[in-house]
Amino acid sequence: MLFELKYILEDWRLIRLKYVKRKEYLDFLHRHQDKKIIKIVSGVRRSGKSTLFELFKNDLLDEGIQPAQLITINFEDMDNEPYTQADKLYHYISKQLIPDKMNYVFLDEIQNVNHFEKAVNSLFLKDNVDLYLTGSNAYFLSSDIATVLSGRYVELKMLPLSFKEYVEWNRQNNNTKKNEELFDQYLESSFPYTLFIGSEKEKLEYLQGIYSTVILKDIVARLSVRDVEVLERIIQTLFSDIGSLVNVNKIKNTLVSSGYKTSNPSISNYLTGITDSLIMYPVSQYDIRGRQLLGAQKKYYAVDVGLRRLLLADHQQDFGHVIENIVFLELKRRGYEVYVGNTGKYEVDFVAIDAKQNIKYYQVSLTTLDKKTLERELRSLQAINDQYPKYLITLDQINRTANYNGIQKVNLIDWLLNS
Numbered sequence: 432m433l434f435e436l437k438y439i440l441e442d443w444r445l446i447r448l449k450y451v452k453r454k455e456y457l458d459f460l461h462r463h464q465d466k467k468i469i470k471i472v473s474g475v476r477r478s479g480k481s482t483l484f485e486l487f488k489n490d491l492l493d494e495g496i497q498p499a500q501l502i503t504i505n506f507e508d509m510d511n512e513p514y515t516q517a518d519k520l521y522h523y524i525s526k527q528l529i530p531d532k533m534n535y536v537f538l539d540e541i542q543n544v545n546h547f548e549k550a551v552n553s554l555f556l557k558d559n560v561d562l563y564l565t566g567s568n569a570y571f572l573s574s575d576i577a578t579v580l581s582g583r584y585v586e587l588k589m590l591p592l593s594f595k596e597y598v599e600w601n602r603q604n605n606n607t608k609k610n611e612e613l614f615d616q617y618l619e620s621s622f623p624y625t626l627f628i629g630s631e632k633e634k635l636e637y638l639q640g641i642y643s644t645v646i647l648k649d650i651v652a653r654l655s656v657r658d659v660e661v662l663e664r665i666i667q668t669l670f671s672d673i674g675s676l677v678n679v680n681k682i683k684n685t686l687v688s689s690g691y692k693t694s695n696p697s698i699s700n701y702l703t704g705i706t707d708s709l710i711m712y713p714v715s716q717y718d719i720r721g722r723q724l725l726g727a728q729k730k731y732y733a734v735d736v737g738l739r740r741l742l743l744a745d746h747q748q749d750f751g752h753v754i755e756n757i758v759f760l761e762l763k764r765r766g767y768e769v770y771v772g773n774t775g776k777y778e779v780d781f782v783a784i785d786a787k788q789n790i791k792y793y794q795v796s797l798t799t800l801d802k803k804t805l806e807r808e809l810r811s812l813q814a815i816n817d818q819y820p821k822y823l824i825t826l827d828q829i830n831r832t833a834n835y836n837g838i839q840k841v842n843l844i845d846w847l848l849n850s
Contacts, residue, residue: 450482451592451600451623455764459587460487460563465533469555469562469580473569474589475709475734476649477641479623480565481505483589484537487563491535502527502536506543517549524554537563542571548579555583568649569707591621591735593764594757594847600626610844618753620737621760638741642710649708654700661686661693665701669711669731670739674752676716676728676771710734714759717770717782719792719815730771732759750826751797754843755780758795758824761847767791777811790819798827799840812838822846 456472460483463470472480488501502524504511514520520538528534536554541547541564554560566572572586592600597617598610606613619625620634622641628634646663656662668685669677679698686693706713712732716725733739736753762769762783772779772792781793794812799805812821813836823840825831831842 450486451479451596451626452486453479453483453596456483456587456589457487457490461490463585465561469551469564469584471572471584471586472563472565472589473572473586473709474565474567475591475641476567476644477622477624478589478591478734480567480589481539482623484539484563484565488535488537496535497532500529500532500534502534503539504537505539507540515544517544517546520544520547521550521553524550528557528559530559533559533561535561535563539565540567542566542568548576552579552583567709568653569709570653588763590760590764592617592623592626593621593761594844597621597626598848610848614844618736618757619740621735622737625737634737635741638735638737642738642741645708645710649710650701650704653707654704656701656704658693661691661697662701662704664689664691665698666705666710667742669705670733670742673732673739674730674755676730678728706731710738712759712763714769714771716773719772719774719779719782719817724770725773732756734760751795754797754824754826755795757847758793758843762793772811772815774811774814777814779811779815790817792819792821793824794822795824795843797825799823799825800827800829809835809838 460470472483474480484503488503491501492498504514504520504524506515514523524536538544538547538551541551544550551562551564554562572580594614594617598613601608601613608616619631620638622638625634625637628637646659646666650656650662651659664686665682668682679695679702682698682702683693683695686698702713705711711734714730714732716728717723718725733756736756739753739756759769759781762781765783767783767785770782770784772782779792780795783791783793792812792815794808796804796808799808808823812823815821821838823835823838824843824846825840826843827840828842831840831845833840
């Protein structure tokens with residue numbers, strides 16, 4: 432048995448070389464390891480949460496933790512259906528705990544357990560249990576559950592691969608393509624598994640699987656949606672309007688003009704389900720002068736631009752909004768609260784505010800080599816009177832680091848690789 436286990440562990444160490452080493456996310460888990468707090472990793476399906484746990488468990492084994500101290504249950508596996516009741520889950524895990532050692536308990540897709548917070552809360556009370564959970568939707572930490580677990584958990588909000596992670600993996604696997612070529616590939620999808628898919632057709636089939644699962648499991652089933660066609664049309668509308676302010680009335684008018692019957696309350700309910708599924712993120716307007724949020728209009732950005740490519744085959748050349756989406760996701764990865772800026776007269780693509788309330792302003796454009804385009808993109812930033820940093824992000828290769836009276840121009844690829 433020990434002989435077999437030795438080779439199983441060695442095989443895993445070889446396999447893990449193929450995976451992306453998600454350093455920032457692993458650092459988060461190590462930072463909170465063995466501390467009396469529940470570690471929750473949330474993120475859209477297939478963003479790499481389960482793989483992150485596997486990499487972390489391998490690190491624990493390297494530290495000398497014994498395999499028997501690791502307890503893992505994935506609730507998407509039908510074999511674990513008997514434990515989807517809180518009491519049965521608690522008793523099952525309790526029987527496996529080693530009394531005189533720390534036990535590392537990993538519960539994957541915990542939202543599939545009825546009243547999971549009861550089992551989690553009881554396990555948390557044990558001094559020899561270190562708890563790690565994942566969930567694929569925002570609603571699994573609803574206000575009621577958050578109240579029960581209040582002060583007892585930290586949350587890591589996980590996204591698919593950053594471009595920097597994408598490039599690092601390709602370099603580790605001897606891919607010598609230029610960064611610009613890799614960026615073109617990255618736009619096809621940032622979901623980790625697509626690294627192992629060669630053809631565009633297979634990538635689209637894989638993305639279709641993710642999309643269908645999110646729609647059916649995370650939106651339709653939870654909200655008891657009857658008119659799935661209207662739901663999908665709303666999603667297509669949001670993907671089509673990336674970079675544009677929308678509200679419930681605008682979406683309703685778009686649907687009605689296309690022959691669909693719906694109501695404002697239904698649309699609001701669907702929007703909640705869409706954003707809770709983490710397939711899209713809402714971004715509110717921010718009054719730069721008054722330092723406050725504005726109105727009901729929001730922008731929506733996709734968790735992966737490859738999904739937009741899947742749903743809107745006729746929008747393939749809309750690169751301006753695509754790179755705007757990429758910038759939004761990167762700002763989220765870097766820990767900012769992100770808003771759409773409003774100066775009163777002009778719109779600023781992004782206002783990024785960190786935990787210490789420091790602000791950065793970003794304007795995003797495919798290119799500003801044309802004089803009129805440059806003037807248009809600069810005027811939004813020029814209208815801001817404060818001294819916080821201001822950036823103009825483009826894909827320009829020429830004049831890629833110009834400075835316009837304090838407004839710093841940055842090449843997008845350079846910016847993504849230099850976090």
